[in-house]
Amino acid sequence: MSTAIRSRISRPSAAWVTGWGAGAAAAVVYVLFVVRRYQRLDTNGWDLGIFTQAVRAYSRFTAPLVPLEGDHVNLLGDHFQPWIALIAPIYRIFPTPVTLIVVQALLFALAVIPVVRLSTSRFGVVAGVAIGVGFAVSWGLVQALSFDFHEIALAVPLVAFSLVALCEERWRAALAYAAPLVFCKEDLGVTVAVIALLVAWRGGRVVWTAAAVTGVWGIAWTVVTMKVIIPSLADSGYGYESKFSGGATDSALRTLRGIAWGDPRSGTLFLLAVVVLVVGVLSPLMLVAVPTLAWRFLSTNTLYWGTGFHYNAILMSVVFVALIDALSGWGATVFGRRRVTAIALGCAGVGLALCYGNAFARLPQPSFYDNPPQFAAAKALAQRIPDGAAVATTNNLAPLVVSRHEVSLFPKLPRTARLPNWLLIDTTTHGYYPTDNAGVNVALDAVQSTGGYHRVAESAGVVLATRN
Structure with a gap:
């Protein structure tokens, strides 16, 4: 067997083994972290208790009413996240909030697999593992793991698998992974449409019909959930409309001024770029981040602007696959193999360095393993x-x-x-x-x-x- 043939066989094998190994390692760390948070009373009724009440209701085949939010409050009247009903069978076996945070931890770890597999197949094991480390400890994922459970848990791996498939020119797989995002949160239908546009752009006429159908699917679900489903289940329409004020032009100008003046939105953009050493944000795949950043930055709720809570978890999947895409394209010509590996190692270094300022810094501390x-x-x-x-x-x-x-x-x-x-x-x-x-x-x-x-x-x- 020739060296070239052996190389073609071994590289995919190494990519799969490395991907699954990285995912397993991330799962161990994530599960340890979230379970310790629960045992240290670092979790909360808002929001872990709320989602537990909803999943508990689903496990009993009743509407997802959440007394923690108020009397007769249906969680589907807050955000549209019916996918969490899939956790109900597991919850019936393990009826504890720990089930939810472990499921989220495993879903985040699942997202690591395609990212590492793709980066390893493109750049080799060293660079692949380095990018995987950077992604696994990225600040957006850590912040989400540090804030209980949320509906975006499934969206993180779906976006990762979709964009990896797009990079590999598996057009229909990219669309198939993107389509269920509409059941994760009402605004993600717009993200589905952006992914469909990228598939149509890169895939050409052969996938135009499938991309168009998927794009319409995404937009239609966003409109229906925001204008029909959520208002019908809520007391006062779609409650998050009150988080926006003024016309589109005024909101956009306020956002640009805020970023220019250094408000929390500028810090979020800075860290999104830093975590992939700026290279990742120069990929067209970063367009997938635009809908999420747009609704957050245009909102008058300042909690949406910054780097805290769970709002940036999906963006981690976007920026790291965008990094691989950029390094596989123009980056390969500009940097060369050695510099690509150096960039990958740099991303891992940045991610680990940022851990010193977030909740993962507690993992090596003995006190983290003592229950109060x-x-x-x-x-x-x-x-x-x-x-x-x-x-x-x-x-x-x-x-x-x-x-x-x-x-x-x-x-x-x-x-x-x-x-x-x-x-x-x-x-x-x-x-x-x-x-x-x-x-x-x-x-x-x-x-x-x-x-x-x-x-x-x-x-x-x-x-x-x-x-x-």
Whole structure:
């Protein structure tokens, strides 16, 4: 067998083995990280508890009502994310919020596989692994893993698989992976349309029909979900319209001024470029990021602008596949093989360096593997609450009891539907929603003195109270 033939056989094999190995390694780290966060009471009712209530309802074949958000609130009236019903069978076997965060961790790890496989097949094992490391520890994924569970969990691997297929000129596969994005979140139909446009542009006439159908599919679902489905399930139409003000021109000008003046949007753009050493953002595939960046940056909600929460997770799939695309095209001519490897190693270095400033920095710290005393105390006290009882808890304790009880947040009392019979309160919490530690203690004193509740037990600062 000639050397050339052996090379053609070994490179794909190395790519697959490296891809699956990287995905498995990422899965181990991700699962360890999210489970430790749960055991350290770093997860919250908003949003892990909310999604657990929805999945629990799906597992019982009922509408996804979420008491944590309010009375008779249907989660599909907030965002359109029916895909989370697929978690329900797993939840029936493992009825705990940990199921959701582990599923999300595994989905993120799944996204690592095609990225590493493609980069390894194009640039070799060293560069492939380096790009995989950069992607796996990228700040957008870490921030999402650090903020409970969200509907974008499935979108991260779908975008990765779709764009990798596009790079490999597997046009119909690219469209097939993109199409289900409409069931992840209502705005992602526009992202589907952009991917369809890129497929039509690169694939030529042979895929125009399929691309056109997919693009129409995406736009149609976005319109239907925003204008029909969500308003029909919500109390006041599509609630996120209130996050935008003024005309399109005024909003665009405000956004450009904000970026120029250095508001959080400029920081987000800077980190998107830095994480791929600018090279990735010079690929046409970056067009896929435009819809997500547009709705976030045009919004008046400043929380959407920055690098926190889960808002940038999908963008990590985009920028890293765009990096591979750029290095495979003009980058191969400009940089050459050695410099491509150096760029890949640089991306890994940047990603790891940024970990020192985010939650992954806690992974090597021994204290991260110690449970706070409130964890065991809350679990023990919760055993005294009858199954199915209405319970109000502080945000950090909600995930511990949400699978067995109807949970609302304390001190959001009174409620118009079912006043909780039980309170499970962490008086040591450092949370900020719905109030801070001082507010929690003031509210607890108030309900015990005039609200009809009395203290049953206390342990490690966790208080169990019931109605008189």
